[in-house]
Amino acid sequence: MRICVFCGSSPGRGDTYVRAVAGMAEVLAESGIGIVYGGASVGTMGVLADAALAAGAEVVGVIPQQLVDWEIAHPGLSELHVVGSMHERKARMASLSDGFVALPGGAGTLDELFEIWTWAQLGLHNKPVGLLDVAGFYQPLLTFLDHAVEAGFLKRAYRDALIVDSEPRALVERLKEQVPLADEFVEPLPDGARPVDLT
Template structure:
């Protein structure tokens, strides 16, 4: 595929629900279409429900490549997306996350719940520890992550997170800004233990 020099496939973490505001789904669809236009494949959790399904459908409709990774216990007809470019069925959630990470050149979270945050924080922690050098970001659509961004700054101010670790996460409301930052991303190993 063509596209951004660094990110050829982007792992998108997002909700299996669509949220109360219909704007979340509109933003998810816009991201999926944008990724396809930029020649960036989508790697995601393999569902057809919620924002997950919206991102996948929009990317596919715009001619993009979409790879899903779903554990066997979620392979029910109403959850799994069967119209993807590729669907990997794995044993469990741990293998799902490892496979998505292996297939991706970066990670971006849209609005979601506990699972979305867990996935995001895991790949961010891996970056802090030098286990990967891929960009990590939050798409702060409709201010969804503004309080989380404030809390990350609070963690830094209180000495539980160093500035280099905090700076590993790009946060913006504009997906173009995030993708441009990902295209320029360079990883410098950090001393996670220095605050």
């Protein structure tokens, strides 16, 4: 089993986020779960990879050539897939993974989270999607999502399908137990549209 972990190119302020990312890496390694991530050596991405490798986990990176040219690719991964674009990166990460977790991060992390969560809503995959809510980092976002439900823009089933926990071990166990969205909750595709195969 592999979990795709979305995290940042920055370490964040203080050591709270760094410690949480290292803890998540260690839990995944102890559980025998491989990691797929963005392939960089910087920020919490680098912390994740280093901690997971030190704990004996398989770590697979997926990184666009542009970032390789900027010399931020991690040199010591189990596998490194170099792709042509950010779009290809996200699709490759999804195809290599059995589930997804977003750790604290910025715009790129949110982009990855919302795209993969939307793909689940569209029935393009039925893999679990979770958030590690470190020190309440995602509470403002979760409040907004509840507001979106109340305003009629987000179905409660979709909101509830996003697994949220503040403890890495508990989050991993919940990801392994997640039941896919029922067919009746999946948005119908337009006539003639065909789902992308992400298996």
